[in-house]
Amino acid sequence: MKNTVPGQIDLLALDNQFCFALYSASLAMTKTYKPLLDKIGLTYPQYLVMMVLWEHDGILVKNIGEALFLDSGTLTPLLKRMEAAELLTRNRDEIDERQVRIHLTKQGKLLKKAAKEIPLQIMCASGQTKETLINLKTQLSQVRNDLTESNLS
Numbered sequence: 001m002k003n004t005v006p007g008q009i010d011l012l013a014l015d016n017q018f019c020f021a022l023y024s025a026s027l028a029m030t031k032t033y034k035p036l037l038d039k040i041g042l043t044y045p046q047y048l049v050m051m052v053l054w055e056h057d058g059i060l061v062k063n064i065g066e067a068l069f070l071d072s073g074t075l076t077p078l079l080k081r082m083e084a085a086e087l088l089t090r091n092r093d094e095i096d097e098r099q100v101r102i103h104l105t106k107q108g109k110l111l112k113k114a115a116k117e118i119p120l121q122i123m124c125a126s127g128q129t130k131e132t133l134i135n136l137k138t139q140l141s142q143v144r145n146d147l148t149e150s151n152l153s
Contacts, residue, residue: 022140029122030044032122032125033047033118033122036118036121036122037118039114040111040114040115041085041111042111042115045078046078046081046082046087047115047118048068049064049068049075049078049079049082049088050087050108050111050112050115052064052067052068053088053102053104053108054104054109054112057103057104057109058101058102058103059101059102060093060099060100060101060102061075061076061079061090061099061100061101061102062099064079064102069144079102082108086105086107086108087104087105087107087108087111088102088103088104088105088108089102089103089105090102091103
């Protein structure tokens with residue numbers, strides 16, 4: 001038996017939840033990335049860090065955290081594992097020793113070439129056009145920003 005008046009949407013039905021559609025799409029996306037990233041020896045969070053570093057090598061840990069919306073408690077163990085895998089180095093900043101600066105190693109830089117085709121493979125797997133994915137990314141970024149700025153968070 002439905003909990004709605006005829007013509008009204010059941011706001012608590014799972015299939016009507018934007019958050020569940022987003023969550024399940026995220027799970028599907030991560031699952032699709034897994035075999036591609038396994039081939040180059042990265043987890044999805046490590047891949048995200050590498051993308052930030054391939055774009056901005058030598059940045060501070062706090063800047064990586066800001067780019068990925070991760071706190072230092074999540075990011076630090078991840079960076080330590082990546083350092084142990086010889087993908088990056090962590091060093092105290094010369095100007096402010098309280099800050100840690102991250103640099104790619106030669107191995108980390110070379111990994112970019114191995115990852116080059118992954119975005120195209122993901123786009124093909126999604127069955128969406130480049131334009132559709134760009135528009136969806138823009139909309140999702142706006143939803144994220146609005147939620148971050150809301151009084152509820």
